[in-house]
């Protein structure tokens with residue numbers, strides 16, 4: 001399998017090259033040249049354990065890795081070292097819920113980032129050289145990425161977060177990691193400022209080459225690929241538990257990464273009847289699927305901060321398919337968006353309607369009501385991101401198919417939202433409770449690209 005850019009400006013490259021490149025050199029995103037159809041393999045896949053299934057999914061995409069090596073990486077990631085089951089599914093009230101938060105930082109991002117850390121280390125060990133990971137986080141990506149890369153040979157990781165813009169727990173999950181190769185940087189600015197500094201440095205190809213910059217944001221293809229597996233595994237679980245042939249899947253969405261993995265799984269033949277895309281008040285995606293208009297708004301702070309995003313970095317991949325895999329058209333739309341903050345696909349135009357995807361918004365009160373309702377009625381605690389999804393799922397239940405909701409974080413990561421919803425301090429986890437006692441390390445920099453550039457140069461040149 002080879003990888004091309006959504007904007008058409010990169011010669012086809014291998015899987016490992018795509019993973020190291022992160023953002024495509026022409027400013028687009030890397031995607032596989034074709035999508036495998038696995039429908040006839042489903043009966044065989046159904047009874048596999050998570051490691052076997054992950055190997056089967058990934059071998060379709062990571063074709064430049066020897067199969068034994070890929071199997072080794074998968075087992076190393078999702079075996080006992082993972083720390084818990086990867087994607088257990090349970091029935092909760094009217095829904096099935098797949099809990100994706102059993103990894104080391106208690107959010108679904110561990111599923112992909114634990115794998116990516118192992119993969120980076122593997123590739124660097126064979127090719128030599130080093131990698132300087134640069135990423136921006138509004139909360140959960142940072143801790144999961146840091147946890148995936150800490151202490152690894154040949155890797156430094158620089159994670160920018162908006163000063164004051166992440167929760168105290170999220171901040172501690174990042175800054176209590178004291179490994180020398182981990183650089184936490186608080187930026188005096190917003191998450192979008194952090195993301196644009198990262199984008200701008202990663203688009204400076206001289207700088208990117210000289211300092212071997214790599215990406216862990218969900219634009220990295222390996223992340224999307226790793227997430228495809230759990231859509232299959234959870235759908236198989238729902239089939240077994242419910243007897244239904246298909247289910248609809250509800251995904252709380254920020255950067256369009258997780259739902260993109262679901263969309264790929266659906267296109268490959270996973271038994272998904274349709275996808276429900278849930279946003280919070282930052283509803284640019286929900287508006288797009290309603291009206292065909294994609295227009296940037298002000299970022300609003302909500303109870304689900306990992307979804308407080310206006311410009312969803314992975315949306316470009318989806319859009320590429322929606323405009324008929326036409327890189328010229330895609331590039332024109334992205335250029336227009338860059339310039340004016342908006343574009344419009346004509347409604348009625350085949351481009352604007354997607355029968356496989358329904359989008360809706362879960363607002364603050366929906367989120368709080370849903371956390372409370374599930375706690376009281378089903379004795380089950382949802383985190384606010386999952387609750388945004390579940391609140392949307394409640395509005396779109398089907399008679400003929402069950403609904404699977406993705407649970408993206410452990411509620412103990414967001415105790416304030418849970419307290420507001422149920423009136424008591426019930427969201428706890430021993431790992432989170434222990435964080436407040438540990439020492440921290442973090443640098444603060446102004447919100448400009450030059451300051452971050454100099455910090456990285458300094459760290460790399462001094463071998464820090």
Ligand SMILES: *Cc1c(COP(=O)(O)O)cnc(C)c1O
Pocket residue numbers: 107108109140141218252253254255256257258259306307385386408409
């Ligand atoms: C990152 C995150 C999301 C959003 O996922 P995307 O892939 O960015 O759409 C939802 N919930 C939680 C808890 C997250 O950390």
